[in-house]
Amino acid sequence: MWLLLTYIGLTVVGNAIIYFIGLLVERVYPAASLPLFLLLFFAVMWFAWLAAVKLTEPKAVAQA
Secondary structure, X not given: OXXXXXXXXXXXXXXXXXXHHHHHHHHHOHHHHXXXXXXXXXXHHHHHHHHXXXXXXXXXXXXX
């Protein structure tokens, strides 16, 4: 359950950031904003999954 919640939280934050990046790029070069947004969108999905798995992995227990 924590894995899914972590993933959702990371994707929401990441997509909010790339939304504003897309807005900034649109002011300078409108034709590049959609391809850049889509590329970053799928990159956020991929890296958020990797980060969520890493953040929620069980901690190693020390053997006595």
